[in-house]
Amino acid sequence: MSHSALAHQTVEPVDGAAADVGAAGLDPAANTSSGRPEIVTQHESVAKRALDMVLAGGGLLVSAPVWLVLAAAVKLEDGGPVFYGQERVGRGGRCFKSWKFRSMRPRESNEGPLLQANLEEHRITRIGRLMRATALDEMPQLWNIFVGDMSFVGPRAILPEEVVGGGEGTVSVTEVEGYSERYSIRPGLTGLSQVTLARDATHRHKFRVDCLYVRRRTFWLDVKLIAQSVWVSLRGAWPGIGKG
Helix, strand or coil: CCHHHHHCCCCCCCCCHHHHHHHCCCCCCCCCCCCCCCCCCHHHHHHHHHHHHHHHHHHHHHCHHHHHHHHHHHHHHHCCCCEEEEEEECHHHCEEEEEEECCECCCCCCCCCCCCCCCCCCCECHHHHHHHHHCHHHCCHHHHHHHCCCEEECCCCCCCCCEEEECCEEEEHHHCCCHHHHCCCCCEEECHHHHHCCCCCCHHHHHHHHHHHHHHCCHHHHHHHHHHHHHHHHHCCCCCCCCC
16 A cells, blocks of 8 residues: 555544543544644654664663573573564564564464464463563564664554454454554554553554554654553553453
C-alpha cells in the first residue's frame, strides 16, 4: 500500500480504545475523521531520533551491571543461550533481527503457526516470568534502538509470519486493518498500545491505537509514554499481566 493511500485511511478507536488513549493524555476524537494524519515536522523527527540515540546509548552504559546479573540467571536456569534473536518487521516492511534476553525454553518444531505468546505458556522459564513482568527481557533492544532498527516509542514489532486466531481458523496478521500504516514509522520498545492495552487485546484493537499514535505522535507524547513505561516496569504492573 502506498503512502498516499495510507494517508487517506480513517482511524477510529474501537472496543474502549477511546478511554484507553484518553488516559494517556491523547484526545482520540481530534483529527481522526478528516482522513488525513497530522503533519509530523522534520524537526520533531530529528528530535525523536536524537532522543532515541541519547537514551539508548546512556541506557546501554548504565544497565551493564543488570545485563551481567540477568545473563547469569538465564544461563544458570537451564544452560541455554542468554540471548534470543528473532526476525521482526521494521519500518517500510524491512525485516531486522530483534534481540531479547531469552525467557522461554526452545520452541518445539511441531508446534505449528506462531500465535501471540501467553504469559502462562509452559515454555516460559522462572527467570523469564520475572523479566517479562518487568519488561527486562527487552533490555537488549536498546541496541536495536541505538543502531536505528527501532525507536523507544512506536508500534510493537511484528513477526513476519505472525498469525491471529479467528472464528474460521487463522489468518496472517498482515490482513488486519492498519497493519501497513503502523509500519510507516519505526517499531517501538514501548508505545501507546503497549502502555494502555492489555496483552490479550485483539490485534485489531491494538492496530487501531497504533495508527492513532502514528497520526498524532509528538516529541512530548514520546517523553510521556517513556516515563509511563519506566513507572509500570518498576511496579511490575504492565497491563494484562496476571490476568486470566
